[in-house]
Amino acid sequence: MAEVLVVADDLTGANATAADFASAGLRAATASAATRADVVAGMAARFDVVVATTDSRHASPEEAAALARAVVRTGWPARLVCNRIDTTLRGNVGATTEAVADEVRRLAGARVVVLCAPAHPTAGRHTIGGTQLLDGRRLEETEVARDARSPVRTSEVAQILRQQTGLSAALVPMATVTGPAADLVAAIGSALADGVQILIADATTEEHLDRVATAAVAASAGQELVWVTSDPGPCSVAMARALGLTRTAQGAPLLVVSGSATELTRKQLRQLVAERGAAVHRVPVLPGSAVPDVEAAVAVLGSALAGAGGDDIVVFATVVEDADVQPTTAEDAARIPRSLATAVRRVLEEHPVDGLFTTGGDVTAAVLAELGSHGLDISGEVVPLAVAGALVGGPWDGLTIVTKGGLVGNVGTTVACLDHLRQTVELDRRRVASARTSHRPPPPRTKETRT
Template identity: 80%
Template structure:
């Protein structure tokens, strides 16, 4: 499941919130759920944070509430569920907040309390005395008062919530937010034991949001309740931090496939093991032969991948040290890369890899053919004659790859290539992505 599930009423806000979570170190993605909520289900296993966009800011309240419910059900369970609202409180703030709280209550079977912290300090949105300010002015005194579809007639956050929701909302004023922590925790605890449904909190800085979130978690200790948030993003990020949510151990290991018997390749693999802790696995071969045993090799590689963590490097090589070198006929030399590639394909069908490094031209060509790739999109040269890119076409379309010939480079070249591959994969893990459809032809992540 995702660490955090966010339901947003428009794509721009969703992207901004996903970026906030990515900045906090979580892998975040936006998913267009306006017409197909099931895309959220596809993505929660792949990302720490999924922000589902419903495109419902200007929809009728009942429709907005329905879409929120569908998105929550599609992404459930999650450690934290958030309602991403507009920074100027336009749209169906009350209806979506109520719908999200109701759905989480139904799914969890527990009491749900909303933390509504609509301040976005970096964007000049502050909440003082329960009043939302845009660059220091009440909303009704700014251009949003003339919004064609949802003109803002008030800045009172509790009043805005109450227009579409039946929530007992308690105000936490600035004096309490900035006062002694014990007093803040005590005020929240008292309201919680009194049965409050929601808190509307003042905030002018990111520090205020962090104080509120950590105090809320402390105040709820020992109480059987679930926090949800309703805010433009920063409050939800603060609550995620307060709950201890963070980067999960997602991803898959990197795989190095070598079918080269050169002395240089053997030295490069040993260097990779020494400097980066890569685990070297020799490919099981047919009796008295250098030709891989496909069944045994696939099973061995699958076992190696299963036991490897997302930041580890698994090396699968036909030759690791001098004792592995065997006399090879021309016929066997042509068969080795094909058999090795077949074993690799079977293994990665059962266990995903996040990046692939191949050494040896024949092996690279055979692996690409087995994986159904139409070719490579080259992103650049790591070192002369060693390139990096992604697979194009086939079930593994987009898989990161680096590749070189068996006689290319120096002793440390394979380390350089794998380091480049790791950096590329890490950047890809943290990107803010957007997806609107499933990819049934891709392997599980």
């Protein structure tokens, strides 16, 4: 699942919010969900933050709410759900805020409170006394009051919300935001005790947003309560920090799949362990055979990836030690890569990886086929005959890969390949990606995550 799911009403705002999360150290992607909300599920398996744009700013309130609900359902579960609204409060602010909150409440089975902090300090949008200001001016005194499709007639945040929702709202004023932290926590706690459904927070700096988010989390500690944010992005990032998401979401591990029985491959894997601390797991085999036991292999690899972090390298190899090499019939030689690839695919449906390295020609071909890839988008050679690129087509379209044959290179070649893979992944983690509505259907989800 994604750490953070954001519902945005337009693409420009979605991209800006994804960039904010990327700057906070999370892998962020934008996905166009205006016509197909199911694209979100596929993105959630690969990124920490998915910002889904519904293109509904100028839609009817009913349509905007329905699109927002669909995104939340498809992207659930997430540790934080955000409703990305316009910095000048145009569009269906109240309708989407209520829709997102209601859908999270239904899915989580817990009380939901919305933190609405529409300030975007670095863009000159400030909230003072519950009034939204654009470069120091009330919204109705700026050109947004003359917007042809969604004119803004008032700067009062609570009044704008009341136009489309009956959820109860309370203001956290600037004096409280900037006062002692204990008083801020107490004020939010008092509002929660009164049953408030939306907290509107004043803010003119990012520090103010951090203070409010941190206090909100503290005030709700020990309660069965889920926070949802409704803002242009900065408050959502602040809430992610307050929940510890920017510190814990460090990406997924790299996976090495080795189906080569060559002596060179074994030396390369040993070198990878010595130089990069890779964790090696031998593929379980059927009794009296060299053919992988698929069920046992799924269990071993699944456990290994579940316990691995974003800085880890997990090796899954048919041959690790010299003693692992066994005489193999032609029939078994054909079954080995297919069975190994099946196990890898099943595990990747549940445990994402940031990059894939395969060694052994037959295994590479089997893995690509099992993952539904049509081929590779080649970026170049790491060393002669060791190729880098990304999968094209299938559920894992775009997954970074390096592949080579079992007799390619020298002892240090696999280390070089993993270093290249790591560098590519690190660059990708800082990149804001965009998914089209024609993107592939998501891989199957577990029963626990279906809703």
